Amino acid sequence: MIQTMKPIHSRVSSALCLLFAAGAVSCGGGSEPVTSTGAGLTVLSGDHQTAFRNGTTGQDLVVEVNSDSAHPVAGATVHWFVTVGDGAPSASAQATDAHGQSRVQYHMGANYGLNVIGATVEGGADTAYFEETAIGSIASIAGGNNVEQRYSSDLTVHGDYAYTGSWNWFPRTAGVDTLGASIAVFHLDGTGAPTRGDSVVIRGTITLSDLQVSDDGQWLVASTEGGNQEGLYVYRLTDPAHPAFVARYLVAAGLHTSTLAVLDGKLYAFTAKNPGAPALMVFDLSQLASDTIVLAATVPVPANYGLHDTFVRGGIAFLFAWNTGVELYDVGNGVKGGSPTNPKAISTIATSGGQAHNGWWFWGPADSKQYLFVGQEGPGSVGSTSSGDIHVLDVSDLLHPAEVAFFHREGAGPHNFWMDEGRQILYAAYYNAGVVAIDVSGTLSGDLGAREIGHVLPGGAQGTYTWGVQLVGTSLYDIDMLDGFRQLNALAP
Amino acid sequence: MRLSSLAATVLLLGPASAAAQMTMEIDADSPSGRPWALLSATAITAYTWMSRVPRGASLDEFHLVQPIVMLQAGALRDRLRFEGAIDFEGATMPNGELGPGLWGEGFIDRRHPHTYFHELILSGAVPLPGGLHVSLAAGKGFAPYGTDDPMNRPAELFPVNHHWSQILERAVLIAGVQWRPLVLEAGLFNGDEPENPSQWPNLSRFGDSRSIRLLIHPIEGVELQGSHAVVKSPEHRPGAGSDNYKWSASVRVERPLLGGRGYLLGEWAHNSEFDGFFTFRSWLIESAWSGGRQRPYYRYENTDRPEESRTQNPFRGVRPHLENSIIGSSRWSVHTAGYGVELGSTRRLGIEPFVEVSYARVRKLGGGIYDPQLIYGGDSFWRLTTAVRLNWRMQGHRMGRYGVTAGQGVADTQMTHLMK
Numbered sequence: 023m024i025q026t027m028k029p030i031h032s033r034v035s036s037a038l039c040l041l042f043a044a045g046a047v048s049c050g051g052g053s054e055p056v057t058s059t060g061a062g063l064t065v066l067s068g069d070h071q072t073a074f075r076n077g078t079t080g081q082d083l084v085v086e087v088n089s090d091s092a093h094p095v096a097g098a099t100v101h102w103f104v105t106v107g108d109g110a111p112s113a114s115a116q117a118t119d120a121h122g123q124s125r126v127q128y129h130m131g132a133n134y135g136l137n138v139i140g141a142t143v144e145g146g147a148d149t150a151y152f153e154e155t156a157i158g159s160i161a162s163i164a165g166g167n168n169v170e171q172r173y174s175s176d177l178t179v180h181g182d183y184a185y186t187g188s189w190n191w192f193p194r195t196a197g198v199d200t201l202g203a204s205i206a207v208f209h210l211d212g213t214g215a216p217t218r219g220d221s222v223v224i225r226g227t228i229t230l231s232d233l234q235v236s237d238d239g240q241w242l243v244a245s246t247e248g249g250n251q252e253g254l255y256v257y258r259l260t261d262p263a264h265p266a267f268v269a270r271y272l273v274a275a276g277l278h279t280s281t282l283a284v285l286d287g288k289l290y291a292f293t294a295k296n297p298g299a300p301a302l303m304v305f306d307l308s309q310l311a312s313d314t315i316v317l318a319a320t321v322p323v324p325a326n327y328g329l330h331d332t333f334v335r336g337g338i339a340f341l342f343a344w345n346t347g348v349e350l351y352d353v354g355n356g357v358k359g360g361s362p363t364n365p366k367a368i369s370t371i372a373t374s375g376g377q378a379h380n381g382w383w384f385w386g387p388a389d390s391k392q393y394l395f396v397g398q399e400g401p402g403s404v405g406s407t408s409s410g411d412i413h414v415l416d417v418s419d420l421l422h423p424a425e426v427a428f429f430h431r432e433g434a435g436p437h438n439f440w441m442d443e444g445r446q447i448l449y450a451a452y453y454n455a456g457v458v459a460i461d462v463s464g465t466l467s468g469d470l471g472a473r474e475i476g477h478v479l480p481g482g483a484q485g486t487y488t489w490g491v492q493l494v495g496t497s498l499y500d501i502d503m504l505d506g507f508r509q510l511n512a513l514a515p
Numbered sequence: 516m517r518l519s520s521l522a523a524t525v526l527l528l529g530p531a532s533a534a535a536q537m538t539m540e541i542d543a544d545s546p547s548g549r550p551w552a553l554l555s556a557t558a559i560t561a562y563t564w565m566s567r568v569p570r571g572a573s574l575d576e577f578h579l580v581q582p583i584v585m586l587q588a589g590a591l592r593d594r595l596r597f598e599g600a601i602d603f604e605g606a607t608m609p610n611g612e613l614g615p616g617l618w619g620e621g622f623i624d625r626r627h628p629h630t631y632f633h634e635l636i637l638s639g640a641v642p643l644p645g646g647l648h649v650s651l652a653a654g655k656g657f658a659p660y661g662t663d664d665p666m667n668r669p670a671e672l673f674p675v676n677h678h679w680s681q682i683l684e685r686a687v688l689i690a691g692v693q694w695r696p697l698v699l700e701a702g703l704f705n706g707d708e709p710e711n712p713s714q715w716p717n718l719s720r721f722g723d724s725r726s727i728r729l730l731i732h733p734i735e736g737v738e739l740q741g742s743h744a745v746v747k748s749p750e751h752r753p754g755a756g757s758d759n760y761k762w763s764a765s766v767r768v769e770r771p772l773l774g775g776r777g778y779l780l781g782e783w784a785h786n787s788e789f790d791g792f793f794t795f796r797s798w799l800i801e802s803a804w805s806g807g808r809q810r811p812y813y814r815y816e817n818t819d820r821p822e823e824s825r826t827q828n829p830f831r832g833v834r835p836h837l838e839n840s841i842i843g844s845s846r847w848s849v850h851t852a853g854y855g856v857e858l859g860s861t862r863r864l865g866i867e868p869f870v871e872v873s874y875a876r877v878r879k880l881g882g883g884i885y886d887p888q889l890i891y892g893g894d895s896f897w898r899l900t901t902a903v904r905l906n907w908r909m910q911g912h913r914m915g916r917y918g919v920t921a922g923q924g925v926a927d928t929q930m931t932h933l934m935k
Contacts, residue, residue, distance in 0.1 A: 173884065191824030191825065191833070191842070192824060192825065192842050192884055192885065192889075192890070193889045193890065194884070194889070195889075196888070196889055196892070200825075200827075201827055228826070228827065248826060248827065248833070249827050250827070278837060296837060297835040297836075297837065298835050324753075325753040325755075325835075326753060326754070326755045327751070327753075327755040327756075327835075327836065327837065327838065328837075330837075330838070344755060344838075345755050376755075377838075377839070379838075399838055399839075399840075400789070400792075400839065401757065401788070401789045401792045401793060401839040401840060401841075402839075402840040402841075403840065403841055403842065403843055403844070403881070403882055403883035404824075404840055404841070404842045404843070404883060404884050405842070405843070405882060405883050405884035406843075406881070406882025406883050406884075407792075407882055407883075408840075409789075409792060503884075
């Protein structure tokens with residue numbers, strides 16, 4: 023955001039200039055003094071650039087100094103300084119040229135993110151600001167084009183294996199039946215590179231909508247929708263290369279997502295039941311050893327498209343309930359005395375634009391739990407276009423959450439998130455915009471557009487529609503509906 | 516199904532029981548001033564074959580389509596009118612009707628059955644000084660938008676643009692004003708479209724949608740139409756779906772021609788959603804001529820269609836919607852030609868065997884994963900229908916015309932026997 027105070031250009035003074043163009047009054051700049059109250063700075067070019075960290079912006083940062091009568095002033099001293107970021111301008115003070123311009127190069131520092139550079143003219147009152155972003159490189163390392171017969175859906179990575187799901191609401195390959203959602207198994211070698219292995223077909227279902235391995239690595243849990251066998255499926259990972267079916271719980275209308283959480287020593291799945299009677303369905307998975315899934319609770323959600331996803335952490339379940347917004351439930355935190363078997367509503371906030379789809383509660387440095395990131399899934403054409411923003415809620419007060427910031431990317435909308443909490447980087451799957459990395463350090467307010475610090479189109483410009491990401495060590499794994507499963511490099515420290 | 520029993524009862528007993536107490540006169544001026552009522556019925560027994568359906572194979576089927584019983588009535592010199600139409604398609608074709616490019620209300624590549632109560636409208640119209648006529652209509656029926664119900668038009672096959680060019684089966688409140696050749700109608704209604712034949716409009720949403728239509732009749736038999744509608748979340752009953760911004764323009768001509776009666780309709784429609792994120796448009800022209808026993812007709816349309824995720828049944832989309840995304844768009848070009856011959860008709864009963872042939876092509880529009888080759892195994896379609904249309908005491912009622920527009924023009928499908 024440019025924050026510059028521009029001088030008031032008086033029509034009277036302009037007229038005087040014309041009248042006395044050949045006279046004693048100088049109107050062309052160069053010799054007119056800069057007063058302490060009237061001098062103005064105008065940003066000519068160089069604002070809103072990105073450059074790799076430790077690199078230099080492509081364009082110079084240029085300001086023009088104008089006199090009280092709006093004419094360029096030569097020889098004025100412009101001071102350049104940095105208010106945010108660790109970069110440096112090529113000069114800290116510079117005299118304007120014959121056109122009243124001062125220009126510097128800007129060298130990014132070692133840190134990613136926003137740099138704010140100020141320029142002020144000696145003797146003047148105005149300050150012009152530039153916002154530049156230090157970015158990093160996210161690139162493909164291995165994989166891709168490895169789930170050719172079907173469109174891909176979710177991913178989960180654990181240990182030396184990764185699992186991806188299939189989205190079969192429309193055929194991708196002639197002769198391949200859309201009935202029978204499948205799990206593709208990938209082995210990850212010592213470098214993290216994936217190799218395609220076994221496949222597991224979930225008969226009687228159309229799409230595998232969500233996939234997650236329990237933290238202990240024992241169970242692979244999948245939610246499915248479509249067909250006549252839709253619901254929750256659990257596989258044993260005693261042999262992680264070959265998931266073995268354990269149990270299922272059929273849910274008419276299907277489950278759109280599932281999120282695993284351990285609460286009070288028990289493993290639960292928080293699932294989003296599809297409309298017409300949308301609901302949060304909580305399943306007790308603590309008896310999987312005896313091949314049993316137990317329904318622990320059902321919490322109806324307004325049929326405003328209903329529930330799309332959940333995020334469970336610290337005993338709080340965040341329900342991303344489309345136009346209803348985000349519903350917060352106590353499922354063991356204690357703030358409202360709730361539990362997994364008896365969730366208690368805490369609060370609800372309607373995010374701007376509605377279409378609340380997914381989220382991540384960011385636990386940052388110094389135990390900060392201030393921000394909840396919410397993905398808005400706007401309209402799209404699967405495989406090519408998408409829309410929607412990321413909305414940032416301040417949930418410091420769980421009873422009164424408030425929206426404080428947003429991230430908008432033109433021509434695309436977000437899907438699922440993963441957060442590098444130590445380094446305060448949000449990785450967002452962004453459908454046709456691939457994978458986007460956003461600096462979420464510090465205070466978040468207003469438009470976060472200048473905080474994009476990394477971007478990649480895993481499948482190229484025409485072959486990318488990214489569903490989800492997961493960070494594992496220095497590798498960032500993505501699942502793309504078109505491109506399949508791929509290992510990327512995360513932003514380097 | 517209880518309603519199918521009701522249908523049989525009305526079809527068999529209704530005409531006999533009702534005939535004694537009704538007059539056959541339908542005259543806008545109703546000079547006698549006596550109340551009147553008319554019970555009528557229509558239906559088509561149709562055998563349809565399509566060369567290509569989802570998953571590639573050909574398919575044929577036999578249905579009773581467009582089975583409708585109508586009750587129309589008037590009183591107070593026709594200032595008070597009732598238009599009722601019961602549509603039994605929910606019982607006779609619950610899985611819809613095959614047709615290239617047809618879609619809507621959860622059906623894909625099939626036309627959905629309409630709701631049992633297609634039209635239940637009470638309207639009042641009064642003349643005012645200065646040649647003005649004003650009216651108010653309320654009930655369940657058509658919003659004042661777009662062109663005629665395809666059931667009132669020449670072809671048996673519905674056009675692809677049905678959901679761009681008509682808004683029907685809503686709870687409506689319509690005000691109309693007529694001054695000489697100008698008619699202006701404005702309506703409030705519920706945005707939600709039906710999800711099944713038994714479903715009533717969601718009255719809690721009444722008034723969330725609106726439309727306005729201007730009709731101009733510059734000379735007899737010519738009607739120019741322009742209309743605009745804002746329809747809230749038609750495809751998601753609780754109201755979370757996209758709002759539709761619709762525009763329609765048309766010219767309709769119904770004139771004597773070559774010793775018979777000529778009919779011509781040209782229309783354009785445009786539909787925009789999410790501030791133009793999705794746009795769909797349609798062009799259509801259709802014509803018919805009725806003379807003696809003959810009724811040849813032809814239609815061409817070029818219409819865009821949103822493509823949806825399909826369920827295990829390839830003719831069905833996912834309902835209720837989970838989100839606002841589609842998988843792409845398609846453009847359908849459909850030629851339909853037909854020829855009917857009226858047999859043994861009287862003014863009370865019309866029997867018209869006809870044959871109808873359609874040829875359609877589809878192509879993908881823009882991005883998205885939709886690919887007609889994958890779903891159909893090709894991009895061209897033939898459709899053949901051989902059918903018999905039965906009209907019993909039909910008087911050419913154009914559905915969707917209420918109050919000041921009631922009685923204007925004649926439904927083309929009933930033209931031949933009305934000329935007897």
